[in-house]
Amino acid sequence: MDTERLTAIGWKPCFERQLPADVGDGLVVARVSAHYGSQVLLLGEAGDRRAPAQLAEAAGELAVGDWLIVTAADGRAVQRLERQTLLYRKAAGEQARPQLIAANIDTLFIVSSCNADFNLSRTERYLALAIEAGAEPVVVLTKADLCEDPANDPAHLRRQVERLRPGLIVETLDARDPEQANVLRTWCGPGQTVALLGSSGVGKSTLAMALGVGDLATAAIREDDAKGRHTTTARSLYLMPGGGVLVDNPGIRELQLPACVAGVESVFEDVVRIAEGCRFRNCRHEGDAGCAVIAAVESGELDQRRYANYLKLLAEQAHNARTLVERREQDRQRGRYIKSVLKDHRRRREET
Ligand SMILES: Nc1nc2c(ncn2[C@@H]2O[C@H](COP(=O)(O)OP(=O)(O)OP(=O)(O)O)[C@@H](O)[C@H]2O)c(=O)[nH]1
Numbered sequence: 382m383d384t385e386r387l388t389a390i391g392w393k394p395c396f397e398r399q400l401p402a403d404v405g406d407g408l409v410v411a412r413v414s415a416h417y418g419s420q421v422l423l424l425g426e427a428g429d430r431r432a433p434a435q436l437a438e439a440a441g442e443l444a445v446g447d448w449l450i451v452t453a454a455d456g457r458a459v460q461r462l463e464r465q466t467l468l469y470r471k472a473a474g475e476q477a478r479p480q481l482i483a484a485n486i487d488t489l490f491i492v493s494s495c496n497a498d499f500n501l502s503r504t505e506r507y508l509a510l511a512i513e514a515g516a517e518p519v520v521v522l523t524k525a526d527l528c529e530d531p532a533n534d535p536a537h538l539r540r541q542v543e544r545l546r547p548g549l550i551v552e553t554l555d556a557r558d559p560e561q562a563n564v565l566r567t568w569c570g571p572g573q574t575v576a577l578l579g580s581s582g583v584g585k586s587t588l589a590m591a592l593g594v595g596d597l598a599t600a601a602i603r604e605d606d607a608k609g610r611h612t613t614t615a616r617s618l619y620l621m622p623g624g625g626v627l628v629d630n631p632g633i634r635e636l637q638l639p640a641c642v643a644g645v646e647s648v649f650e651d652v653v654r655i656a657e658g659c660r661f662r663n664c665r666h667e668g669d670a671g672c673a674v675i676a677a678v679e680s681g682e683l684d685q686r687r688y689a690n691y692l693k694l695l696a697e698q699a700h701n702a703r704t705l706v707e708r709r710e711q712d713r714q715r716g717r718y719i720k721s722v723l724k725d726h727r728r729r730r731e732e733t
């Protein structure tokens with residue numbers, strides 16, 4: 382096993398420890414680089430290769446960024462290494478299970494611009510997501526060069542964001558300038574995996590360019606299919622020149638809040654601490670008698686915006702959690718209904 386080459390695709394000692402003894406004996410290490418329909422793209426020591434999804438998923442459901450032990454011959458997974466972090470979102474459509482977005486991301490760059498997109502409540506939402514996933518959040522404020530309002534200069538905006546969470550790291554920069562983007566190199570070295578989270582137009586692709594990844598929009602793999610036709614497929618893992626990996630796919634960019642009480646409570650530790658002083662244990666902090674949170678807002682100790690966003694994010698994630706449970710219940714009922722229809726059908730057939 383060439384550890385150096387694996388490190389270039391995000392391999393770390395914590396994965397090394399999980400390796401079975403027989404790796405090398407017809408088994409190789411690979412990382413899920415993209416997942417589409419019936420095919421999975423696996424990134425290994427020797428570069429990209431394809432495997433039928435059915436084989437690659439033999440050791441469990443996959444997310445982009447997962448590490449697998451696969452057979453060298455046909456890419457059949459014999460083991461999925463334990464995930465260090467996992468980004469997921471609420472189920473889409475008929476699915477009852479959360480949809481996996483990406484695994485093993487060490488750092489989430491929460492990107493927002495110094496001008497129109499600057500929004501503390503949105504940043505809190507992304508912080509909750511990052512913490513829930515287990516990834517380290519780093520806030521990147523782009524378009525620092527376009528900040529014309531001296532009352533809202535980049536340094537001032539940065540301080541506002543820093544106050545959202547003790548120890549939170551915030552960088553301000555012009556995303557078009559590779560030299561300025563170098564402040565992010567700390568998180569982009571060998572063995573490290575990062576992803577960019579943020580609204581459209583804030584500069585995620587521009588940042589990726591500045592970090593040397595190249596043009597994300599056009600960075601597709603061209604290959605010839607069995608009939609010699611050119612096909613292009615989008616991958617989701619990009620190697621950075623410094624040795625790290627950038628994960629990018631639309632699923633990450635548009636991430637919504639899944640069920641994540643722990644993430645929300647971690648971002649709002651101060652509010653949770655104040656709430657310990659509420660008279661009632663199940664206080665909803667919405668006008669209940671003896672509410673310490675409302676008292677803190679009234680006294681000015683707690684910011685009104687932060688208070689409102691805390692309640693909003695809590696409600697939102699609870700709603701998303703509830704729809705999952707409700708969907709599961711609906712599925713059960715539908716299953717029961719289908720069974721009864723089939724039974725009915727059989728009985729009638731037996732009668733005739
Ligand atoms: N002046 C200035 N322009 C920037 C900066 N960052 C991004 N831009 C410009 O903003 C526009 C949008 O940037 P993108 O990198 O495409 O934004 P994105 O976040 O990738 O957007 P989506 O792909 O829609 O998610 C481009 O025209 C960039 O050149 C910056 O720091 N300063």
Ligand SMILES: [Zn+2]
Pocket residue numbers: 656659664665666667669671672673674675
């Ligand atoms: Zn209360």
